[in-house]
Amino acid sequence: MQTQFFPSRTGAIYMGRMFLIRTIAVLAALVLVLQALDLLGESGKILAYPGNGEAQLWEYVSMRAPQIIARFLPFSVLLGTLVTLTTLNQNSEIVSLKASGLSAHQILAPLIMASLLVAIVSFIFNERIVARATHTLTQWERVQYGPLPKGTGVIANVWVREGNDLIHANQIVGRGTATQLRDVTIYDRGGGALRSIITAPEAKLATGGWQLEKAQRFDVASGERTNIGTVIAAQGVRPDQFTLSSVDADALSFTELSSAIEELKAAGRPTLALESGLWHKISGPLSAMLMPLLGAVAGFGLARSGQLFLRAVIGMALGFAYFVADNFALAMGTLGAYPPLLAAWAPFLLFLMIGETVLVRTEE
Numbered sequence: 001m002q003t004q005f006f007p008s009r010t011g012a013i014y015m016g017r018m019f020l021i022r023t024i025a026v027l028a029a030l031v032l033v034l035q036a037l038d039l040l041g042e043s044g045k046i047l048a049y050p051g052n053g054e055a056q057l058w059e060y061v062s063m064r065a066p067q068i069i070a071r072f073l074p075f076s077v078l079l080g081t082l083v084t085l086t087t088l089n090q091n092s093e094i095v096s097l098k099a100s101g102l103s104a105h106q107i108l109a110p111l112i113m114a115s116l117l118v119a120i121v122s123f124i125f126n127e128r129i130v131a132r133a134t135h136t137l138t139q140w141e142r143v144q145y146g147p148l149p150k151g152t153g154v155i156a157n158v159w160v161r162e163g164n165d166l167i168h169a170n171q172i173v174g175r176g177t178a179t180q181l182r183d184v185t186i187y188d189r190g191g192g193a194l195r196s197i198i199t200a201p202e203a204k205l206a207t208g209g210w211q212l213e214k215a216q217r218f219d220v221a222s223g224e225r226t227n228i229g230t231v232i233a234a235q236g237v238r239p240d241q242f243t244l245s246s247v248d249a250d251a252l253s254f255t256e257l258s259s260a261i262e263e264l265k266a267a268g269r270p271t272l273a274l275e276s277g278l279w280h281k282i283s284g285p286l287s288a289m290l291m292p293l294l295g296a297v298a299g300f301g302l303a304r305s306g307q308l309f310l311r312a313v314i315g316m317a318l319g320f321a322y323f324v325a326d327n328f329a330l331a332m333g334t335l336g337a338y339p340p341l342l343a344a345w346a347p348f349l350l351f352l353m354i355g356e357t358v359l360v361r362t363e364e
């Protein structure tokens with residue numbers, strides 16, 4: 001038995017390169033097919049907005065493709081593992097490696113290190129590209145694929161309730177005391193009926209409430225519209241009710257989501273669901289490291305025994321069982337049934353032990 005953790009340098013590079021090439025090939029095929037199907041379903045809504053055309057379809061693809069890549073990268077690592085190990089087994093390369101004194105863990109070591117590289121790249125990709133694309137696409141969907149809000153950190157189509165009144169802002173810019181509202185509509189309700197509608201192109205935080213500029217009032221009873229100029233309204237509404245009304249964990253990076261959670265805690269609002277999403281931003285990419293371990297059963301056993309296909313199916317079943325457990329735990333964390341750390345890390349640790357158990361009992 002060799003004492004070194006990795007096989008030879010040549011063998012490690014050979015196996016790692018084979019694994020990465022097959023993973024990338026599977027990912028490219030999945031993204032191509034799924035993006036085409038998704039575009040078929042959304043193209044009608046995009047083109048329904050006047051003036052949209054081919055350019056907007058490509059713009060949608062540029063924002064949707066990163067989401068698909070992030071979602072199905074772990075699946076691709078699993079399938080890449082199964083294809084790599086099955087190929088090595090069929091060519092009797094696994095047998096040769098074991099005959100040279102390598103253990104199953106040593107054979108899997110290059111794949112695990114390559115999957116760690118994939119996990120690191122996945123985390124950076126999610127932080128730098130996927131979060132921004134998700135945020136922009138969410139805002140675009142809120143305006144029904146119309147002109148995108150200009151600037152960074154813009155939130156679109158936000159509703160806030162103050163007593164019986166409803167306040168709608170088409171766009172929110174800034175945070176804290178610098179928050180500005182654009183295209184504001186206030187529905188003044190009383191006695192179970194709508195009394196008036198106040199509209200203004202913009203509003204900013206002022207002493208005693210929100211200062212509306214160039215405001216107009218429509219009186220429902222008389223049907224008259226009057227210019228009321230600058231007025232103070234929505235006295236009891238805080239800025240965080242607009243900026244934190246619908247925090248999407250997928251649309252924020254790790255640091256941005258952490259800051260949003262702190263602001264929500266300071267405002268006395270629940271954050272358990274978002275904390276689960278925060279920790280899952282780490283455990284999600286790291287799931288790529290589990291795939292060689294869960295799919296390892298496909299690489300061992302004699303190819304001529306006739307059980308190679310069965311072993312590949314078992315490896316695929318273990319991998320997909322992990323994804324089911326991970327989504328279930330995350331859903332429980334979102335509902336508050338699981339603590340955030342348990343929701344994010346329990347499936348990872350559970351299937352790490354399952355994969356190790358299967359590998360040790362069958363091959364070691």
